[in-house]
Amino acid sequence: MADKTTQIVIAGFGGQGIVLTGNIIARACVMEDKHVAGMISYGVEMRGGTANATVVISDSEIASPFVSKPDVAIILNQPSLDKFESQIAKNGIVILNSSMITRDVEREDLDVVHVEAAEIARWLGNARVANVVALGAFIAKTGILKTRSIDKAIEQLFAKKKAALITINKKALVEGIKAVTKSN
Amino acid sequence: MSEAAIQAGCRFFAGYPITPQNEVPEYMSRRMPEVGGVFVQAESELAAISMIFGASATGTRCMTSSSSPGISLKQEGISYIAAGELPCVIANMQRGGPGLGNIRASQADYYQAVKGGGHGDYRLIVLAPATLPELYKLTQNAFDYADYYRIPVMILGDGILAQMAEPVELTPYKPILKIPKKDYILDGCQGREPRVIKTLMLNPTDALVTHNINMQKKHEKITADLQLVENYMTEDAEVVIAAYGMTARVAKGAIQIARDKGLKVGLIRPITVWPFPDKAMMEVAKTVRKFLVVEMSNGQFIDDVKLAIQCSKPVEFQGIGGGWYPSVEGILEKIEEIYK
Known part of the structure; x- marks a missing residue:
């Protein structure tokens, strides 16, 4: 295809904010006038089970919304790495929440970014923002989306009752970005 | 789809929960009261479709949604609504079958949707959107087709379409057909002759034959008008x-x-x-x-x-x-x- 299309998978435990992360990315895409299609899959599992969200981003109209070979994988826990490592596209990018993943990535072609997402989140004072730390690492590494669009998406998604969480999520995003720029 | 229906003037929704389409009744339960409409979580699929039968008879734009096993349960009511030549919109977000099947997406209700499903010689207009913007547009149009031809319209989607996320511009409803005045509805007969909407036609003996011929003519007109x-x-x-x-x-x-x-x-x-x-x-x-x-x-x-x-x-x-x-x-x- 002539136009650039990126397939992304975000995977972790149910409760780690997988679906929310997908939603933030999708909203940010809308702000940047990109085409986007998102899907979630948590099968019959609930909190504690594995969950994943997939997002397709493109400059042109999206044909298939299915993600079969993700170009980028944001992996928040060990079982998800086991599940998705073999599916990632050749030379794909992997953002790893290394605070919760003990083993190394086996494939040598993958471009792996280690981020202590859970650790950083705890240090920020809310363990639940680990997903947004990883999201920061994702945009810093790939350059697919602008920080400002993600910020705006966070503002929209945490509007009203959850407005108190906007600041911490924005901080988490910044720390995620820093974690990548520091290591490069 | 739910918002499209609201925009198109749908003011009555009855449904019964089933995965993968629960987002539709959920949205309707919140949104319907805001626009002065009625949302009912019915006690069963049969009740839901029968409520649609009733709501449509009053001239109200109405809708129900379900997924495969639930749509099977609604077939009796759909046949009755078709027989009464009443408009309504029915969404089927298909899941795996037969039986209770599974909750993955499927297109295995195709025969049921286009070949009848319930008993008798009737048809539904069946729309099959591929994207969410198209689902939005077709849902609005579905209400026009239903009213214009006095026929139930089915939106035939699947579990993926029902569950995925995609940007949609929520454009206001613009009628695509000029809807004739609803001179068949039951809205109180003070000052006029009472009207009857019925699906049992025994007298004269050829009443049902005539009714079927009229319905057939309608089906032929739709076939000539509407091949998208x-x-x-x-x-x-x-x-x-x-x-x-x-x-x-x-x-x-x-x-x-x-x-x-x-x-x-x-x-x-x-x-x-x-x-x-x-x-x-x-x-x-x-x-x-x-x-x-x-x-x-x-x-x-x-x-x-x-x-x-x-x-x-x-x-x-x-x-x-x-x-x-x-x-x-x-x-x-x-x-x-x-x-x-």
Whole structure:
């Protein structure tokens, strides 16, 4: 295809904010006038089970919304790495929440970014923002989306009752970005 | 879809929960009261469809939604609504079957949707959107078709369409048809003769025959008026994929790659699966070498493709029931295999 299309998978435990992360990315895409299609899959599992969200981003109209070979994988826990490592596209990018993943990535072609997402989140004072730390690492590494669009998406998604969480999520995003720029 | 219905003036929704379409009643339960409409979580699917029967008889724009097993339960009511020539919109976000099946996406209710489903000689207009913006637009149009032709309209989607996220511009409703005054509705007969909407026709003995002939005329008119279809790269295509809904979308992805490889492949995507776009299919059949039908079932839609082209060209098949998803890679492989 002539136009650039990126397939992304975000995977972790149910409760780690997988679906929310997908939603933030999708909203940010809308702000940047990109085409986007998102899907979630948590099968019959609930909190504690594995969950994943997939997002397709493109400059042109999206044909298939299915993600079969993700170009980028944001992996928040060990079982998800086991599940998705073999599916990632050749030379794909992997953002790893290394605070919760003990083993190394086996494939040598993958471009792996280690981020202590859970650790950083705890240090920020809310363990639940680990997903947004990883999201920061994702945009810093790939350059697919602008920080400002993600910020705006966070503002929209945490509007009203959850407005108190906007600041911490924005901080988490910044720390995620820093974690990548520091290591490069 | 829910917001599209609200925008189009739907003011009565009755439903019963079933995955993967619970987001629809959930949204309606919140939104309906805001616009002065009525939302009912019915005690069963049968009750829900019967409530639609009643609401429609009062001239109210109304809707119900469900997924495969729930739609099966609604068939009796659908047949009655069709017999009463009442308008309504019914959404089926198909899941794997038969039986309770599973909660993965499917297109295995095709026969049920386009060939009847309930008893008797009746038809539904069946719309098969492939994207969320299209679902939004078609839902609004569905209310117009229903009122204009006095017929139930089904939106035939699947579990993926129901669960995915995609940007949609929530444009205001614009009528696409001039709806005649509803002179059949039951809204109180003070000052006029009472009206009756009935589905039992015993007297005279040929009452039902006449009714069926009238309905048939209506079906013929719809068939002549309303054959919606999308042709994608079919002009010079040697192989054309025939697919509808989500499957057509995945096929498009495969076609784009096939074209990059120099294979002349196109897509014909019925947007109305009843009436089936026979004319457009036949037109493509004139120039194409063969067809490839892709569907999320063991082969139902393929029958209509063969009928439409009167078996004038070979028709290959790729599809599995039970919640199988097509993949771009899988379809591409099949294209390469049959292209030769």
